Amino acid sequence: MLFAKGKYTPRHADLWSVSTVLLALLILTPLVVVLAGLMRAGPEWSHIAGTVLRSYVGNTLLLVVTVSVLCVFMAVPAAWLLSAFEFPGRRWLEWAMVLPLAIPTYVNAFVYMHGVKESAEPMQMWIHTHWGLDAFLFSETLLRHGLLSLLMASVLYPYLYLSVRASFLVQRRGVIEAAQLLGRGPASVFFTVALPLARPAIIAGLSLIIMELINDYGAVNYFGVPTLTEGIFRTWFGLQDTASAMRLAGIMMLVVFILLLLEKAQRGRARFSEHATDTTPLAHRRLRPLAATGAIVTCLTPFFLGFLYPVQLLLRWAWMSRETFADSVMWQRMGHSLMLSMGTAVVLTLLAVLVVYALRLHASRRLETLGRLAMLGYAAPGAVVAVGVMVTFGYLDTRFAHLQLPIYLSGTLFAIGFAYLVRFFAVPTQPIKAAMTRVCGSLDEASRLLGHSPAPTLFRINLPLIKGTLISATLLVFVDILKELPLTMILRPVNFETLATLSFGLAKEGRIHECAVPSLVIILLAALGLVALNRLIRNAIT
């Protein structure tokens, strides 16, 4: 049916297109299963809807609003200062501002809980004794939500920083200069020209942040603020109600899709107005000492909150638990986790290559659409993907149980690997696609006409040419898998720990000092991933 009409007639089908179609359908299955779950109410649904649903939704929305506001304050002024002005440390800060991205939200949650919230207790107690219990309770709620928002914003703001900065960099120099020539001071230029022009970038960055927020499980769980993701866990394992958990997952997925559509809708118009011909970057204006100090503080604050502070505290904890460094089991487990994440990352990258190349071979719109749909998993929260995969595989296991096959899908490495595929397929696919379009041009066609069939062409022309991108893409997926928590928590096979589950598990057990070591390993590797990301962005620009 897929091949029925138009360019894509059945005789065009070959191994490349068939495997791409199959892969895309496989990836889409769990997502469709979750959406179908919206139709079905589990036995506990009315109970959930009557009691906790409101607080799940309310907490999620509150977090979205506060974190978005904080992110705007952290990212936008800093991005503007770094794009338009010159001050000591600018080059260094430009890069450092991105580093908080290496810190998973849940790790920052451990840090803020034990480093900040606990040290605030004396002050809270003072409030308790002097102003009474109600003032204390109010301060407690404020502190909890405030700190949770702050810790999330301080590691998520780089998404906004990156997109806004990119938009400042390509903004027409002429427009900014015209504003300056019309007698506007730097502040006025920022508010009347730069900021309005960056609006699409702000919205794009914020939607990424919101998706990450909705996806988070570790931090909200640690701070005891139940959101929709936490609700899925509680419904599934506490109430033992799979159907209701699926419905919650379906609701989340709808929310994310609506967000995605809104973002796309506003970007569609924006592209029209942002088409710049003169992309010479702005000349950096030198700041006077006082203003320069202000600029440094503006940029340094988010960097401190999102990177310096957590890293120094984790290092101190790691030092305190240094006896456990000798614990060979922990290192063994970490090695295990690294190898498995790497293996999965390599497989994902290879599959991405397969699909991208198939799309190149068949310039078919249907195939293209299918490929794009297969990338939707990246927007779906990890817990949602996990629910979808678990239900799908559970169904298959029972469906084929009568065959008495000595194998099963649920709870295997295969299941979690597949879930990573669903969730992270877009991560290697997008850069590889971009690289092939940019680097390979008509090279592979030239190769075909020189007598080489598609597979040898891929290996002799395309892959050697995009080697750098392949490595960077693999590294990016690797880091994403390494950091992933909610999906891994639900689907990981027995005896399987990733660095993320190891560190979260230790923190939940209260072994906060021991959790510092795996956390630091994650941060280190994620920083490597950022280097890869940086490379990809640079390649895309030049």
Added chain:
Amino acid sequence: MKQPFFLLLFLLAGFLSSFPSQADEITVYSHRHYPSDDVLFAKFTEQSGIRVRVVKAGADELIERLRAEGDNTRADVLLTADAGRLHIAKSADLLLPLESETLTERIPEAYRDPDNTWFGFTLRARVIIYAKDRVNPNELSTYEDLADRKWRGRLLARSSSHIYNQSLLASLIAAHGEAEALNWARAVRRNLIRAPQGNDRDQMRSVARGLADVAIVNTYYLGLMHNSPDPQDRELAGRLAVFYPNQDGRGIHVNISGGGVVKASRHPEQAQKFLEFLVSEEAQKTFPQTTSEFPVLAGVELSDLQKSWGDFKADTLNLGKLGELNVTAVRLFNLSGWE
């Protein structure tokens, strides 16, 4: 097109998950993750010649997996850290009833399944801890008393999503019925000085630092805190004392760490031997020292720390009942507003 593809998937999955099974080896699915367990299991191997392969994961995942594996499982023993999960495993018909005099004689009735599918080997007491400098133990009496207004703003407890709190509420349901248990959860939630956050150890730290006066926690966390690598933690632990509530009534709420033999086990005899080893005197005496858990076997010497807390009387309600009431407990928590 689809059939052979799925077959391929199955083959792949099977390749990833199959491993050989040998007669002198048993596979244990364990929710417990203590390094001391490995030492203990090695001792069992030394005595019996039966090797132990341990697969560690959360109890829910292990049970899900046992369900999925069905008759093909390689697992012989399931170990969990609470009775509720064992009850779920039993209800799913995953556990094998055993006839073992050793087990029935050594384990008090309340801590094993009436149908002999699962058996507890250590006890975990959920008790009240208090700050020595601010609370007179005479103020404390029962779990029920924590609902009293006098504790408003003085109490700490972790989130209701944790199985330990669910079991505690289940025991209150068993003692007083659903309506009263709900009232209790509501009142206790109102008395909490802050919305639940963190684990048991965090509650204790906050009590020690003076944020609140009492907290509901498991005793072995206090043991862990006394052995913490952080000197500050050890210092904080010194400011706390344990109170055993309900000593004039049904006794404290205890849960077990326990296990059962998997129904589809290929080595049920060896697996039974393994469980019997866990209640042997030799094994039982290690638990107080290593994990600060209480032994199920009477007469085993406790650790100095445990002795310092004094003797206690424990609830004799069969723990299987807690498993049955678990979902009800979760619902009541949701209704009560205890997050």
Added chain:
Amino acid sequence: MSTSLELVSVLKRYTPHANPAVDRVSLRVEAGELLALVGQSGSGKTTLLRLVSGLERPDAGEIRVGDEPVAGAETWVPPEKRNIGMVFQDGALFPHLTVEKNIRYGLRHLSKAACAGKIDSLLCLVGLDGFQKRYPHELSGGERQRLAVIRALAPEPKVVLLDEPFSNLDPALRRNLRGDIHRIIKELNTTAIMVTHDTDDALTVGDRVAVFKDGHIEQIGTSTEVYRNPVNGYCARLFGPANLLGNQWIRPEQMELLPAYAPETHPVVVREIRDAGRHREILVSPQEVDPEESWIIHNAELHGLKVGGTGWVRLKEDRKA
């Protein structure tokens, strides 16, 4: 070695309801012939090349190389099996391979020694001898295109397709290369189609020229035929100015200006006289055809006529049928 190429009613549509990119084109290129395909961008000429090479599949029609069908209702030969060479607009040189290896890439059935000999002689042919070990980025624009051409020709393809091979070069280089490429293709006696939007390229290089518009061929013929006898206004204007006389299109240099009436002349008023360097352009408005219309006449004697004066125009001898 060379082979003919035939397209029979070939149709290609990219989107289901849009106009076809190639609309039932039938075309025959004889063995050893070089056909220049000229048309504006977007006219579908590149698509036609991609269909011939096998990079796209036709929705209907048949393509034959020699007597062998390579695409049709029943047959499909993938591009790598067609033995058709192609020179891409940007050269499509493999940046990670040296000049030598770029050429050898298409010669995998030849022994190493045979390869080396062949590569050397081909490089000599285009004046690139000694460049064997260089990388494409170390070559100039013209050198790159020469390399692209010999890389395509090295495997001795049945047909070679050139897709705007000069479009990225400056005019002087362009004329140079145009001659070179023409010479090489002729020397190797390969059947070829060259696509271009530049009419000079087409007229100079092509044995025959085909004018392509909106997916179909408007006119096909030798350079002279196409230039001198355009079949319609589009074809006429494509190659430069043309004057409509009756239903005929007349080139400016095919007309002459007379001071007085003679048989078969048309009265005109001189509007403007311009010196364009190469030739003198005279703009006149034909009185009996349409006074608002204007004709351009090249290099005609003025016979003392001034702007505003009336003269008589007639066709030169060679244009009369």
